[in-house]
Amino acid sequence: MESINAKYVSQKISKTRWKPVSYSTLQQPDVFATGSWDNENNKISFWSIGNHGSSGMDDGFEGDPQLLCEHKHDGDVLDLQFLDQDRIVTASSTGAVTIFRHHQNSQTISVSKHWARAHRYPCDNAPCTGVVCSSPEIVTVGEDGRIIVFRADQEGVTRVIENADSSTIHAVTYLRTTEILTVNSIGQLKLWDFRQQSNSPSQILSLSGDRVPLHCVDRHPNQQHIVATGGQDGMLCVWDVRQGNTPFSLMEAHSAEMWEVHFHPTNPDHLFTCSEDGSLLHWEMSSHSDVPSFLQGGRNNSMMSRSAMAPAGGNQSLISAWLSGDSSKGRLETTHMLPSQTLSVNSLDVLGQCLVCGTDGEAIFVNRQTSQEFNATSNEPARHNKDILSENHVLVAEKDRGNVVCRQNRTSVEGGGSYIRCSMQM
Amino acid sequence: MEEVDVEPAVTNIPAASDEKHLGFAWGPGDILVYETLYKASGAKGSGCSFIHEVRKDEDIYSPILRKLFNESHHIFVGLQTIREDLPSKNKKPQFVSISKNYRSVIRACMEELQQVAVSTKDSQMATQYGNQVSILLAIELIWNLCEVLFIDAAPAGSLLLHLLDWVRLHKADVDEKAREVLQSESPAEHHDYWDVLWLNLREFLLLEYASGLLLITSHTGSEEQQTGLALSGTSGPDAAFATLISERFLQDYCARGTFSDLDLIDNLGPAMLLSDRLTFLGKYREFHKLYGEKRFREAAKLLLSLMTAKIAPRSFWMTLLTDALPLLEQKEVIFSADQTYELMFCLEELTSSLNTTPGPDRPMQEEDIELTKVELLRLALARNLAMAIVKEGTVET
Numbered sequence: 001m002e003s004i005n006a007k008y009v010s011q012k013i014s015k016t017r018w019k020p021v022s023y024s025t026l027q028q029p030d031v032f033a034t035g036s037w038d039n040e041n042n043k044i045s046f047w048s049i050g051n052h053g054s055s056g057m058d059d060g061f062e063g064d065p066q067l068l069c070e071h072k073h074d075g076d077v078l079d080l081q082f083l084d085q086d087r088i089v090t091a092s093s094t095g096a097v098t099i100f101r102h103h104q105n106s107q108t109i110s111v112s113k114h115w116a117r118a119h120r121y122p123c124d125n126a127p128c129t130g131v132v133c134s135s136p137e138i139v140t141v142g143e144d145g146r147i148i149v150f151r152a153d154q155e156g157v158t159r160v161i162e163n164a165d166s167s168t169i170h171a172v173t174y175l176r177t178t179e180i181l182t183v184n185s186i187g188q189l190k191l192w193d194f195r196q197q198s199n200s201p202s203q204i205l206s207l208s209g210d211r212v213p214l215h216c217v218d219r220h221p222n223q224q225h226i227v228a229t230g231g232q233d234g235m236l237c238v239w240d241v242r243q244g245n246t247p248f249s250l251m252e253a254h255s256a257e258m259w260e261v262h263f264h265p266t267n268p269d270h271l272f273t274c275s276e277d278g279s280l281l282h283w284e285m286s287s288h289s290d291v292p293s294f295l296q297g298g299r300n301n302s303m304m305s306r307s308a309m310a311p312a313g314g315n316q317s318l319i320s321a322w323l324s325g326d327s328s329k330g331r332l333e334t335t336h337m338l339p340s341q342t343l344s345v346n347s348l349d350v351l352g353q354c355l356v357c358g359t360d361g362e363a364i365f366v367n368r369q370t371s372q373e374f375n376a377t378s379n380e381p382a383r384h385n386k387d388i389l390s391e392n393h394v395l396v397a398e399k400d401r402g403n404v405v406c407r408q409n410r411t412s413v414e415g416g417g418s419y420i421r422c423s424m425q426m
Numbered sequence: 427m428e429e430v431d432v433e434p435a436v437t438n439i440p441a442a443s444d445e446k447h448l449g450f451a452w453g454p455g456d457i458l459v460y461e462t463l464y465k466a467s468g469a470k471g472s473g474c475s476f477i478h479e480v481r482k483d484e485d486i487y488s489p490i491l492r493k494l495f496n497e498s499h500h501i502f503v504g505l506q507t508i509r510e511d512l513p514s515k516n517k518k519p520q521f522v523s524i525s526k527n528y529r530s531v532i533r534a535c536m537e538e539l540q541q542v543a544v545s546t547k548d549s550q551m552a553t554q555y556g557n558q559v560s561i562l563l564a565i566e567l568i569w570n571l572c573e574v575l576f577i578d579a580a581p582a583g584s585l586l587l588h589l590l591d592w593v594r595l596h597k598a599d600v601d602e603k604a605r606e607v608l609q610s611e612s613p614a615e616h617h618d619y620w621d622v623l624w625l626n627l628r629e630f631l632l633l634e635y636a637s638g639l640l641l642i643t644s645h646t647g648s649e650e651q652q653t654g655l656a657l658s659g660t661s662g663p664d665a666a667f668a669t670l671i672s673e674r675f676l677q678d679y680c681a682r683g684t685f686s687d688l689d690l691i692d693n694l695g696p697a698m699l700l701s702d703r704l705t706f707l708g709k710y711r712e713f714h715k716l717y718g719e720k721r722f723r724e725a726a727k728l729l730l731s732l733m734t735a736k737i738a739p740r741s742f743w744m745t746l747l748t749d750a751l752p753l754l755e756q757k758e759v760i761f762s763a764d765q766t767y768e769l770m771f772c773l774e775e776l777t778s779s780l781n782t783t784p785g786p787d788r789p790m791q792e793e794d795i796e797l798t799k800v801e802l803l804r805l806a807l808a809r810n811l812a813m814a815i816v817k818e819g820t821v822e823t
Contacts, residue, residue: 008497010489340504362496 004339005366007065011036011043013358015080017088018351019046028368029351031068033088033102034358035077037346042077044090044109045070046102049354049366065366071100071109079131079171083152087112089138091128095119097140099152113152119144130171132180141169141182147192161192161199173217175224175241183214183229191241205239207247216260221268230258230273236283253281253334259346272337272355274345280337280357280365337367439478456481490542491558494535501527518577525573529566536562706737713749722760726753730765733772743776744796747803754806763814770807773800 014037018029030049036042047065075094083089087101099113119126119142126144133139136152145165149158168185175181178194179202187210190201213232220226225242234254237247254275264270271283338345343361350356355367439448439459446461459478505524508517536559543555574588709732716725729750732738738746750769753760761769777800 008493010492010496340500341507342500342503361500362492363500 003368004337005049005064007364007366008362009034009045009067009364010362012038012360012362013346013364014038014077015347016356016358016364017080017082017347017349018354018356019085020082021351027352029354032065032349032356032366033080033082034364035073035080035090037076037078037093038360042073042075043070044073044077044080044088044100046107046109047364049368065364069102069107069109071111073098076127078127078129081131081133083133083138084135087152089131089133089152091131091140091142093125093127095125095128095142095144097128097131097138097148097150099138113155115150115157118142118148118150118157119146129169130182132172132174134174134177139172139174139180141172143168145169145184147172147180147182149194159194164192164199164201165190168213170213170215171217173219173227175219175227181217181219181227181241183217183231185213187211187214187231189214189217189227189229189239189241203241205241205246207237215257218261218263220263221265223268228261228263228271230254230261230275232257234258234275234277236261236271236273253283254279256344259344260348262348262350264350266352270350272348272350274348274357276344278338278341278343278345278359280345280348280355282335282337284333284335286333338365437480439480453479490535490538493538494531497531498528501531518579522573522578525569525577529569529573532562532566532569536566706732706739706742709737710746717753722753722756722758726750726760726765729753730761730768734768740776740779743772744799747773747776748799751803751806754810759810759813759817761810761814763811763818766807766811766814770804770811773803773807 013034015035017033019031019033021027021029031046032049033044033046035044046068048068049065073090073092074096075092077090078093079091081089083099086104087099090098090100092098095117097115097118098111101110101112102108103110117125118140119128121144126142128140128142130141131138133152137158138150138152140148140150141164142148145163145167147161147164147169149160151158165182165184165188169182170185172180172182175191180192180194182190182192184190187206189205191203191205193202196202210233212235214229215232216230218228220228225240227239227241229237229239229247230253231237234252234256236251236253236258238249239247253273254277256276258273258275260272260274262272264272269285271285272280273283274280337355338357342359342363345357345359348355348357353369355365357365357367359365447464448459449462449464450457450459457480459480461476501524508520539555539559539562543552543559546552546555571592574592578588709728713725713728713732716722716728729746733743733746747769750761
């Protein structure tokens with residue numbers, strides 16, 4: 001059973017993130033943070049959905065996000081990450097990087113650290129566009145094309161990679177503990193190895209053809225060489241950073257810019273994307289021999305299979321199936337997670353059974369799978385089209401009257417021998 | 427271009443000195459104003475270093491109203507994407523639910539504003555919030571009405587139910603105001619006097635409209651029951667309402683010669699007792715039924731009693747007497763002598779009252795018809811009387 005709550009919050013939400021939960025306790029996420037943009041006075045806020053009934057949800061009904069506390073934020077919140085249970089790091093349009101501490105007892109927020117003008121041009125501020133952290137290390141990227149490394153416990157900057165990019169770096173993610181991946185506005189993925197002293201990337205990958213700005217990137221939780229990106233054209237690309245410099249598969253996901261892409265952290269068969277076109281898509285990879293196990297058609301699709309806690313090995317085989325041309329057949333299903341179209345969905349985060357997203361319509365949607373009963377053997381016929389993919393055929397998922405349809409597409413061959421090799425072998 | 431009805435508001439800029447001119451530039455939601463001294467020629471006066479920003483103090487972007495705007499926009503966008511290929515009767519429940527959605531959003535906003543209005547210490551803000559609440563209340567009221575009349579557009583029976591509900595829901599408001607006005611020393615000068623007069627008139631007009639609808643639309647069995655239910659929900663205004671409906675029915679009968687919606691009247695049940703008019707209607711209908719079943723004696727007796735017991739309104743007597751005509755013209759004597767005397771008495775009563783109000787502007791034709799009718803009746807009554815006397819005087823052998 002699924003429940004979706006919409007909460008109108010009188011601010012355009014630019015970023016939203018779940019507070020991390022300890023996996024060992026199997027707790028469901030309870031608190032999330034949001035950042036706003038396009039306001040005269042922007043702010044960051046902490047909300048609770050009262051999963052454990054601990055926050056005194058007398059007024060709201062179950063699942064309705066309740067505001068815990070908020071704090072003003074200078075500039076648009078362009079990125080937001082949890083450093084640990086109590087602290088978040090924000091990237092601001094003023095170029096500043098700030099650590100805020102959430103005091104849970106008093107429900108107040110204080111500024112723990114502030115690096116003003118971390119990203120800048122010689123005579124002006126440059127927005128800090130992305131932040132990623134692995135406590136106590138914080139890495140930020142900005143419009144000035146710099147990559148900066150901080151430590152949460154130190155005042156100054158640990159390392160700066162000047163001129164990392166001549167264009168705007170839009171997003172950053174960790175590939176390994178010492179490697180990061182950035183995406184920029186000329187459609188390139190760049191790998192940076194911090195063990196090296198040089199200020200140049202160890203690898204550059206890009207889509208040949210049009211140089212479409214890439215807005216977001218996320219790495220597969222278990223397979224560190226698999227990375228998904230999304231860009232201005234709404235295409236979802238899945239890359240294998242070990243091989244070649246072209247994406248392994250390309251899917252038309254959205255009709256406008258894709259703002260964020262996330263693998264589910266513990267069940268990476270599930271991928272989520274959100275876009276300027278007002279939709280949030282849930283992509284579900286499934287592999288089956290005879291009976292479709294994850295096949296649940298229609299809009300109210302279950303988000304998670306029972307194998308949410310399945311051993312990583314099981315998941316691994318699926319993704320490998322993506323890439324290695326395994327003979328086992330698989331299907332890709334996509335469903336809309338939001339009940340109807342909204343203004344731009346700027347941000348999403350998924351953890352456990354819960355999904356949260358924020359929109360330009362000044363609304364926060366929280367989607368929870370409350371029931372554990374996901375019928376793994378459901379034979380319910382899918383209500384949208386699916387195609388079993390064969391070798392060398394491109395899988396194109398496109399929006400068709402509100403459903404995502406997977407169909408075959410012709411491979412396009414660009415002149416001069418370089419072509420977009422889009423194949424999804426399953 | 428519309429004429430501006432009111433004088434534009436004047437805003438003084440206190441910091442600007444009197445002697446200077448003001449230059450300005452439009453902004454996205456405000457005006458930037460600066461002091462200057464415009465001279466046709468020659469050097470300008472020393473410039474002022476201040477720029478004043480002027481904007482409306484009504485902040486329509488308050489956080490609470492923002493939620494209203496955003497949520498209603500979302501509903502609106504969702505409305506646009508309703509599938510075109512569904513037949514309209516399938517869309518109606520969707521539209522009703524969307525309408526209710528809008529209304530609940532308005533109500534939620536109202537409640538929040540009300541809370542803030544009550545809790546704020548700033549009296550100016552409290553007034554402003556109060557105003558916003560009133561506006562939203564009015565909007566929701568009107569929307570509710572439109573939903574009942576146009577969107578939900580129930581068949582007349584249940585429509586009446588909905589309208590009655592609406593009236594009851596918002597009656598409390600009206601009653602309170604009315605009480606306030608009446609209790610004040612000179613009600614006519616109470617500032618809410620005209621409001622109350624309108625509000626009551628509004629309800630009256632609404633009920634008029636509803637009863638008209640009832641007559642116009644066609645009925646099925648279940649609907650009468652609903653209307654019957656509506657009518658049987660007794661309370662003050664409903665009795666008046668019931669009278670209104672019955673008047674309509676009767677007028678309709680006079681005009682058309684038949685009853686529409688016979689089943690409705692037949693199934694009035696205990697609701698008949700609501701008002702005299704309704705009782706008459708029921709009884710009259712009974713008369714027609716008896717007539718239809720050829721139980722002429724009983725029908726005749728009932729008809730007479732309607733007049734003599736003063737159940738029938740005077741205006742309807744002519745019709746009743748006209749209804750008696752066929753009974754008078756039968757070969758068989760139906761009305762007894764006594765009954766005929768009573769009928770004659772009724773006729774005389776009626777004609778005398780009619781004569782006292784001559785209508786110079788009544789068209790000649792109408793008067794002729796009326797006179798002819800009376801003559802016919804007199805003749806029929808006389809003949810019947812003769813026959814009745816003869817019959818009653820005759821000893822059955």
